[in-house]
Amino acid sequence: MQSRVDVDLALVGGGGAASLVLAALDRHGVRDLRVAVVDPVHRRGQDRTWAFWDRPGSDLDPLLSASWRQVEITTPAARRVLDLAPLRYAMLRSGPVYARAAEAERRLGATRVVAAVQDTHDDGDRVLVRTGSGPTVRAGWVLDSRPRPPARAGRTSWLQHFRGWWLAADRPTFDPARAALMDFRTPQPARGVSFGYLLPVSDRYALVEYTEFSPALLTGAGYDAALAGYRDLLRLDPSRLTVREVENGVIPMTDAPFVARPSPRVVRLGTAGGATRPSTGFTFSAMYRQADQVARALAAGRPPVPEPAYPRRHGWLDAVALRALDRGSVGGPDFFDRLFARNPAERVLRFLDGTTTPGEELAVMRSTPLLAMVAATAGDAAHRVRDRLRPARSAPPVPAVVRDGAPPHP
Structure with missing residues (x-):
């Protein structure tokens, strides 16, 4: 096995953020750049779903599972139907994103290192990325999207946690023209906020999800009970539905600071780089913006340092x-x-x-x-x-994020 790989850019972590960077490099015609992707898992298929706002006509259009120009916001007192024009609410599953990234990786001639990273060392000129079972990667720049805790504990530290069922109906059941975005008729926790939502892909297939913004997670049985209650609230007949897939996720909602530039030539992306909006959990749009900024900078011969995710x-x-x-x-x-x-x-x-x-x-x-x-x-x-x-408090560990940024939200 090759003991060392020399590249201009190393992507540490191969999930959504890295996939968007690879696609952006290809989209902006970046060539003659030596790229490595270092991740213990070569990601394929559907392992998460992203939901976000955008305008129609982007390069993501062919990849979308569904989009909606109308959404509902429901409280116990009222139901609002919102026309989102000129925006839309869009759903993107991970499979097409990973497939596009794989094609970009091939076109870029990138090196894939399927190994876990042990540590990185930045001497200000190059970065050494040491792996446990693969070669050492020496890179001019590292874009690191692995989960990382914030620099210190926040004044408020909540979690956005959720479980969703992909439901297949045996007859037309859902309205694919309209999504239920935030339905607050769910029982509210003693400390926190809960809501359900319904994202229909077709009249027979939809994602139904229960979400909480709160300090602590539920048990698996707790999520299932909440989802069953929301299904019943929507008057969906369980005898005519089949759960095809289950999605779970945890996203930090905290005012604790995430360090986006831990050393001169290491840049963090995704949640670890501050791409998650603390009050909503939205992540995808910021990841997409930053991936585009990285690619534009490299195409122009500038350092791949994106702007802060949010003002x-x-x-x-x-x-x-x-x-x-x-x-x-x-x-x-x-x-x-x-x-x-x-x-x-x-x-x-x-x-x-x-x-x-x-x-x-x-x-x-x-x-x-x-x-x-x-x-x-x-x-x-x-x-x-x-x-x-007073002295800084250490930050709690960040739970694994199964899905980045879902409805508000998430």
Whole structure:
């Protein structure tokens, strides 16, 4: 076996973030670049689903499983049908993404190292990537998308955790023109927010999911009971349904900082690089933007360092929103219902994705419970001061992310 592989760019981790980078390099015609992908698993098939907002006409269109121009937001008091134009809500399963990345990998002539990474050493000129069972990779730059804990513990640390059933019906059952995005009629946890959603791919096939934003996970039986309850709430007859697949996932929702540039020539992508929006769990759009920025930079002969996933002010907004939800000063169903009731749908969706302007963000903030958010802002400011005056706490480990960024959300 070759003892060392010399490349210009090493992708450490071969999941969604790396796959998007490979596809972007190919899309932007980057050639004469030596690339290695280092991951213990050569990923194929359906192991996760991404959901996100975008405009029709992107290069992702041929890969989508489904998309919707109309979505429903439901609370115990009201049901809102939102027209998302000019945006859409889109579903992308991992199989086509991995297949496109494999084709890009072939066209780029990339080297695949199927081995776990033991450590990386950045001397400022090159990065040594040491593996346990494969060759050492020496790279000019490393893009690392492996899960990593934040730099320190957050003031608020929640999890977005969920289980979904892919349901096949024996007769036309679902409306493929409309998705149920956030249905807050589910029983709400004592501390946190829960909702269900329904993403129909056809009139006989759909993803039905139960999601919680809360500090702790449920048991497997707890998720199944919640899903069965939501299925019954939707008046779906279980005798006419078959569960074809089950999806589970955990995404961190925290104001703890993730270090996107741990050393001069190592750049982190995905959740470890800050691509997950703390208040929503959305990840895919930020990963896609950053992959495109990396490819454009390399095509122009610049370092492959993307912009921060979200404006800095959004980190503060997320910290305040998480604090208000965690302290119970605002209720999740009321909070999201007010956002959609008092703003155009496009503005809310772009806010959830982190692409609004300061003026639009001010309008969104005005639609939230003012006194509660002012109190959360003051509490967050006081907590920040206390953090500066005491030793840093170590951050808890980040649970494995089975699926990146699903409805709001996720």
